Amino acid sequence: MKETVKPSDMAKPSECLCHIEPGDLSPLPPPYEDFNEKAIPPLNPEKVKHIETSLDDTVAIGIPKPANREEEEELVRRFLSGLKKLFEKENNWTFLQPLLLSMEHCTKCQTCSDACPVYEMSGKKDIHRPMFRAEVLRRIYNKYLKPGGKITAKLTGDIDLNWTTIARLAELSYRCTLCRRCATVCPIGVDNGLINHEIRKLFSQEMGIAPKEIHEKGTSQQLRVGSSTGMNPLAAKDSVDFIQEEMEEITGWKVDIPWDVEGADILLLHNAGEMLAWPENVGAFAIIFQAAGLSWTLSSETVGYDAVNYGLWYDDVQFSRVAVRHAEIARRLKVKKIVMGECGHAHKALTVIADRLLTGDLNIPRESAMVTLEKIVLGGKLKFDPRRNDFPVTLHDPCNFVRAMGIVEPQRRILRKIAPRFREMTPHGVDNYCCGGGSGFAIMSPYNFEAWRNLVSSRKKFLQILNAFQGEPAEIPKYVCAPCSNCKGAIRDIINFYHAEERSRIYYGGLVELIVNAMADMKKPLIQFGDDPSWKA
Amino acid sequence: MGFYLLSYLCILVFFLAAGCHVYRQWTLPMHVRWELYPVQHEVSGKLVHGGSYMEDWNWWEKEQRSSFLNELKYMVPEILFIRGLWKENRKLWWVSFPFHFGLYLMIATFGLLVLHAFSVLPGGAPPAGGALRTLLSGMTVLTGWVGLILGVTGSAGMFFRRLIDPELRDYSSFVDYFNIVFIFLFFLFAFLACLFTDPLLEGAKAYTFGLLTGGDSLNAYAPAQTFLGGGTIVFASLLVAYVPLTHMSHMFMKYFFYHNVKWDDAPNRRGGPVEAAVLKNLALKPTWKAKHVEADGRKSWQEIASSAPKEMK
Ligand code: SF4
């Protein structure tokens, strides 16, 4: 029988509050049944000796254990002071209204649970219910910060507050991808993804607790060096030089990528991870923009060549700093608009969230590359031969620009024109499922977290991909189009983890690669399936 | 007179508490955008797939269009029939819908009773007949009875669902049960009062008339004369005061969920009202304690956002 875990159990000492047994996870179809008995590999006891691990089978942050009781008590005090600040306009004007509404009106109807891919795929573990962590926060807030809370808690829902509760809550806030699918189905409008986001902020902004990959090596490194990849401007330029050469070699097309062109119409912002992991994406953008005759530029200024803004996931202050830097760079270049490359969270960060942060001449128009590309592809200036993309294609919808920005159709109109065997996933568009790598997960791999991601948070996406290609022979290559760097990273990892390339010939890539692959002027294909070219002889 | 005083007091509490909720929402600082698509006021061409104005090339050069009709098309079935729950959580809908619709019909019945009271106000005593009053009386009986039957079954169903379904039970507190039982008792008393003493809601008419006139009686019969009638008045009055003090205030707070968060897609245009609100926010001075924030209570958000942190960990 399934063991029930209640919010109040968060305070009770135990080695592991929620354990996933082999066979608990949602089953996968053939030929992947061998993964159904897989469990998350155990943490190495030596490696986790000094960190908090009492939530579940994995670790995302790795919070050091407090040395003594005084330290624990001090951390509890810090937590409460941070919690109080979440409800103050000086400290949290950014999200105060949505937070208050969501904190006060949940009816505990559980409608949101079934919408959450993490909950469903985990084998319906209670701690992964979207409202679970919200309810923990709500109870702490009601009991410890509201007048008379200690008495009313007996009636409204009790919880004890100790270091165990807090350490678990911090970890638990990194088991949700902030995809906000739960919020779309809540009959009230409560947004548990948002509450989770606020929990992360409390830990980061008050207690300095955040995963290394998104803070120290993420926003901090980006602000200091220029990119969360660690690339400084010189290294970025080198990478792009290399991309130009590579693209010419692969496609026979001479690519010229412009840097720091003052007065260009467009500043194109790429996720710098593309330059390292998927250089053909950067190259394909250049080919398309060049062929369309656009006036555009990249920026080599620190931060200007990396569109990412990990602050979106955990820290409003770091978020604001990165967004302001992006806008300042665009202002200095005097561009007419910023075009966001294939990076979902960067889209949402700079286009939507920073919209109420950037004022005056920093408020430079921002546009999604999906829109710019649609204009080019459907504009008639470039010629396409869709038969070149004669393989099954499905589209992944990045939550950050689909559900959070309503950019749904441009990428589809492109695919309908250039990919004759395009088919949708079920469900798709604003009802899509997250890739499982959202909110930083795609770049986080401490301890055994990557295995947790592949087995749990990305599992639903993997099932969706398999379903989309159902009926296609195993031996023909298939393409998952994921127009977002983080999603692409997560999808790459699931393909590798489940050996989907070997077993079902599933490949992945961005949208621009498909566009270039279908351009009539191309002499050679850009997309390869292993050693095979994507064009049929 | 005691019953009337209780009702007046409870109505006052309702308006004060609801007013506080609404006032607080109005005075909160403008937050960053956090809309969620589909945004229901989008024009039909976009709404059909959940798209936004940001799907348009150079969208900022165009005038932003929205459709109130589309919003209504969504809101009306959502409010009246709880369509979202029908779609996403059918087994709960079967009890939640009668419960909510029963409450709506109670509100409608009260509205009709007030109209009826107005229709007889000038003379104090009801002149016989009158097409309007007959219509109002008929509608009152209809909405009242249907509402009570739905309400009794819906609230009982909600109670048992919460009790039986482990998904709900494990997260329910005393207050969650108390709220439903409270509403159930109101429906039950009102239902029994109608069944045994007041099938045509004459007592309800008399009491509502009394509410408007400071206790003048409409006729010889007063509902408070019976145990069931008195209980109904007490429960109804207390319920009116209680709803805005609990999460049940979502009945009207949903407006803010939708209009101020989920569908708030207003872009920031230079020199516009959004920009003015943003500038006000940027002048606020945070006190977050983590080292990398570098807040000291004197630096504003604007200053902090324009600075690079010295502390990198
Ligand atoms: S967040 Fe919404 S859907 Fe989830 S339990 Fe609360 S009210 Fe129900």
Ligand code: SF4
């Ligand atoms: S935001 Fe996504 S991952 Fe997080 S609780 Fe909601 S549905 Fe689950």
